Amino acid sequence: DTGVSQDPRHKITKRGQNVTFRCDPISEHNRLYWYRQTLGQGPEFLTYFQNEAQLEKSRLLSDRFSAERPKGSFSTLEIQRTEQGDSAMYLCASSPPDEQFFGPGTRLTVL
Amino acid sequence: AQTVTQSQPEMSVQEAETVTLSCTYDTSESDYYLFWYKQPPSRQMILVIRQEAYKQQNATENRFSVNFQKAAKSFSLKISDSQLGDAAMYFCAYFPDSNYQLIWGAGTKLIIKP
Numbered sequence: 001d002t003g004v005s006q007d008p009r010h011k012i013t014k015r016g017q018n019v020t021f022r023c024d025p026i027s028e029h030n031r032l033y034w035y036r037q038t039l040g041q042g043p044e045f046l047t048y049f050q051n052e053a054q055l056e057k058s059r060l061l062s063d064r065f066s067a068e069r070p071k072g073s074f075s076t077l078e079i080q081r082t083e084q085g086d087s088a089m090y091l092c093a094s095s096p097p098d099e100q101f102f103g104p105g106t107r108l109t110v111l
Numbered sequence: 112a113q114t115v116t117q118s119q120p121e122m123s124v125q126e127a128e129t130v131t132l133s134c135t136y137d138t139s140e141s142d143y144y145l146f147w148y149k150q151p152p153s154r155q156m157i158l159v160i161r162q163e164a165y166k167q168q169n170a171t172e173n174r175f176s177v178n179f180q181k182a183a184k185s186f187s188l189k190i191s192d193s194q195l196g197d198a199a200m201y202f203c204a205y206f207p208d209s210n211y212q213l214i215w216g217a218g219t220k221l222i223i224k225p
Contacts, residue, residue: 042202042215056211098144098206100213102156
């Protein structure tokens with residue numbers, strides 16, 4: 001399978017715990033995006049990498065959110081001290097310079 | 112500000128009929144891309160069709176076609192011979208050539224009646 005993959009697909013955690021999600025992009029794509037999507041809404045942009053450089057992170061929702069893309073390959077999104085309001089679908093997408101290809105998403109539920 | 116507007120929160124169509132989803136956008140740029148994405152319930156976001164702004168010809172992908180009116184900043188999606196599997200949320204998205212970020216519409220929920 002050569003598409004974008006995300007792991008885990010579902011995550012249930014208790015409030016206050018830290019969670020980390022992984023995204024493996026399509027190998028030849030140098031751009032990688034993270035989005036959050038809540039029910040009935042369009043994706044909400046969080047952050048963006050060009051290769052290993054994080055070029056935009058001001059839209060991360062709070063300082064509890066951080067993302068990395070070491071070596072310009074896979075990326076991780078970490079949420080520290082989770083809150084119930086963090087419950088959402090977290091989407092990853094990769095792209096050449098234009099069209100974005102999405103992974104299946106990680107659905108986070110914070111109890 | 113660059114914005115994308117989908118004025119139809121929900122549309123329904125009889126199976127085998129044709130439906131058109133509307134999308135308008137606001138930009139001062141001349142070079143950009145427009146996309147329609149489909150997201151079935153609890154399923155992956157997939158690209159339906161794309162349009163480069165410099166191309167005058169409307170994009171077509173099998174039963175899906177667009178009506179791109181650059182001057183009017185309009186980008187509607189026509190689905191012909193609707194099928195049950197077309198039921199999904201449809202998102203219109205704008206991608207400026209000078210930027211990195213997709214600008215999304217709020218989505219239109221398409222219901223297919225058997």
